[in-house]
Amino acid sequence: MPNLGPNQSLIDVPGSKKALTTPALILDLDAFEANLANHTRLCGEAGIRLRPHSKTHKCSEIARRQLAAGALGVCCATLHEANIMIDAGITGVLITSPVVGAAKINRLIQLNKNTEKLKLVADNPTNVSDLSNTATRENTTLDVLVDIDVGMARTGIHAVSEIIAQARLISDSPGLTYAGIQAYSGRVQHIEDYLEREKEYGEQLDYLETIVKALADARLKPGIISGGGTGTHAIDCIRKIFTEHQTGSYIFMDVEYNAVELVKDASSPFATSLYMQCTVISNNAGGFVTIDGGYKCFATDGPKPEVATESLPGSSYDRFGDEHGKIILGEQCQKPIIGTPVTLITPHCDPTVNLHNYLHCVRGDKLVDIWPIDARGVL
Numbered sequence: 224m225p226n227l228g229p230n231q232s233l234i235d236v237p238g239s240k241k242a243l244t245t246p247a248l249i250l251d252l253d254a255f256e257a258n259l260a261n262h263t264r265l266c267g268e269a270g271i272r273l274r275p276h277s278k279t280h281k282c283s284e285i286a287r288r289q290l291a292a293g294a295l296g297v298c299c300a301t302l303h304e305a306n307i308m309i310d311a312g313i314t315g316v317l318i319t320s321p322v323v324g325a326a327k328i329n330r331l332i333q334l335n336k337n338t339e340k341l342k343l344v345a346d347n348p349t350n351v352s353d354l355s356n357t358a359t360r361e362n363t364t365l366d367v368l369v370d371i372d373v374g375m376a377r378t379g380i381h382a383v384s385e386i387i388a389q390a391r392l393i394s395d396s397p398g399l400t401y402a403g404i405q406a407y408s409g410r411v412q413h414i415e416d417y418l419e420r421e422k423e424y425g426e427q428l429d430y431l432e433t434i435v436k437a438l439a440d441a442r443l444k445p446g447i448i449s450g451g452g453t454g455t456h457a458i459d460c461i462r463k464i465f466t467e468h469q470t471g472s473y474i475f476m477d478v479e480y481n482a483v484e485l486v487k488d489a490s491s492p493f494a495t496s497l498y499m500q501c502t503v504i505s506n507n508a509g510g511f512v513t514i515d516g517g518y519k520c521f522a523t524d525g526p527k528p529e530v531a532t533e534s535l536p537g538s539s540y541d542r543f544g545d546e547h548g549k550i551i552l553g554e555q556c557q558k559p560i561i562g563t564p565v566t567l568i569t570p571h572c573d574p575t576v577n578l579h580n581y582l583h584c585v586r587g588d589k590l591v592d593i594w595p596i597d598a599r600g601v602l
């Protein structure tokens with residue numbers, strides 16, 4: 224029996240959610256399953272396959288459910304994530320960031336021997352040559368996609384001529400198969416206004432269409448065109464350029480994404496499924512109480528967490544130290560006693576999940592399962 228942490232004995236106990244040892248990351252299974260089904264349906268209607276990004280959840284159990292819902296595989300941001308997913312039996316992994324340096328490339332090639340259809344991106348000719356030399360030496364073949372920069376300039380190649388040269392180089396390199404292109408655009412995902420996002424991203428997609436045509440004219444038509452995120456999923460489903468979608472946050476949602484108008488003139492197809500449950504540990508001060516969730520519990524790169532507990536209307540969270548958070552009480556609120564559970568919406572789901580060991584899966588007020596966040600960490 225695996226060790227599932229301090230809440231293991233509460234699984235299937237009626238009413239156990241409120242008894243959890245905290246801070247506990249909570250997954251509302253009904254909302255999670257609805258998000259999974261909605262996204263599968265929307266992409267299916269647009270004829271786009273799914274390769275969701277596992278950087279969001281870092282949890283092989285969720286990856287398994289995404290595959291069971293029809294995904295081709297999952298994306299991974301790092302070799303470490305890919306390693307954990309593959310060891311857990313997840314197939315169809317695409318590593319969405321360049322893998323650089325002899326030590327990592329050697330690990331990558333060994334991993335490639337243990338799985339089906341491992342893919343990765345490359346944006347540099349020297350990297351392509353390193354991948355080719357190691358794959359050839361080890362008598363294996365790797366699927367490589369050209370990483371394209373459509374405007375974010377984080378990784379990827381921007382100029383059409385250089386993209387064609389990179390595709391040709393991959394195609395001509397022993398030990399490598401030219402599998403297609405990736406064009407993920409990060410910054411635009413969180414532009415809150417739909418029309419503003421559509422305008423800026425639309426121009427990037429126009430450029431992507433030019434690239435796809437230029438590759439086809441050069442007899443390098445990409446088999447895979449991979450990209451997209453939660454913020455652009457609706458636009459991607461209209462434009463239908465991608466053959467597969469890399470959406471990550473849709474399964475959880477968070478304060479940042481809840482502020483984004485995901486669909487034009489319609490409600491979001493995705494609801495919050497991820498919460499943090501904390502506990503009031505001190506209530507001596509006036510107007511606020513202190514909970515056991517601070518910097519080490521929530522990502523701090525974005526907005527603050529939002530209070531979701533119904534009995535605390537109008538209350539807000541403020542940062543209060545490494546292990547502490549402040550709940551500033553709404554005017555109508557009675558001061559909660561120590562030991563009271565407080566539930567919050569996470570500010571930015573990906574880096575918050577990476578701070579925790581387990582997802583506590585609930586239905587209604589009952590803990591029904593615990594899933595390890597087995598790919599957390601950075602190596």
Ligand SMILES: Cc1ncc(COP(=O)(O)O)c(C=O)c1O
Nearest residue numbers: 276319407452453469470471472
């Ligand atoms: C390369 C790549 N693809 C897909 C995603 C998923 O994006 P989102 O969480 O906005 O759906 C990310 C997120 O950062 C990413 O870096």
